[in-house]
C-alpha cells in the first residue's frame with residue numbers, strides 16, 4: 523500500500539468519478555464510500571482498479587459477527603487494498619471480519635488491510651458523552667477502541683489526527699492510523715469536528731490521510747491535490 527493522500531471519491535456516480543479522475547495522469551489512492559458503492563455496486567471497483575488506482579473501500583461494516591464475516595468474504599474478492607468496520611461492533615465482530623477477509627482472499631493475492639473506525643471525525647467529546655452515553659474523554663474512548671481493535675488482530679484504526687500520536691504510542695508504529703477530517707489552513711470544516719492540516723497530520727502521527735472536499739470541491743482539484751501531497755510530504 524502506498525503512502526499517498528487518499529482522495530475520497532464522494533460522487534453520486536461513475537460519470538462524475540471519471541470526469542474527476544481524468545484530470546490526473548498518475549495512479550492515485552482513492553476511497554470509495556457508501557454513496558458511490560450503493561449507486562454503482564462492485565463494478566465501480568473493477569473500473570477504478572482497471573484505471574490503475576489503489577482503493578480504500580469505506581463501507582464501515584457494523585452488524586452481528588456472522589453477517590460481517592460473510593460480507594467481508596465477498597468484499598475480499600473485489601481486490602481492494604483497504605476495508606473497514608466500526609470498532610463499536612465489538613471484538614467478536616472484528617475477529618469475524620478478519621476471518622471472512624482471510625477466507626475470501628483469492629489464493630496468491632494479498633489480503634486487504636482491515637481497519638476499524640473508533641469515533642467518527644464528525645463527533646465532538648460533548649456529543650459522544652451525551653448521545654452515546656460514554657463516560658470517558660474522547661481520547662479515552664478512541665484509545666479503548668484502538669486497543670480492542672489491536673487485540674482483535676486488525677491492522678489499524680480510523681481516527682482523527684488529534685488522537686494519532688497517542689494511538690501510535692499505545693499500539694505501535696505499524697498499527698495504522700488513517701485520518702480523515704483533513705483541511706487546508708483556513709478551509710471550511712463542513713460537518714467535520716476534529717480537523718487538521720496535512721502537515722499537522724504528518725507531524726502528529728498519522729499513517730495515511732483521507733481528503734475529500736478540500737480536493738474534490740476545489741476550483742483546481744489537481745493543484746489542490748499537489749498542494750496536499752506536498753504538505754503531507756509525498
Ligand SMILES: O=c1ccn([C@@H]2O[C@H](COP(=O)(O)O)[C@@H](O)[C@H]2O)c(=O)[nH]1
Nearest residue numbers: 530555641642643702703732733734735
Ligand atoms: O471518522 C471518519 C470516517 C470516515 N470519514 C470519511 O472520510 C471522508 C472525508 O471527507 P471530507 O470531504 O474530507 O470531509 C468522507 O468520505 C467520510 O465518509 C470521515 O470523514 N470521518
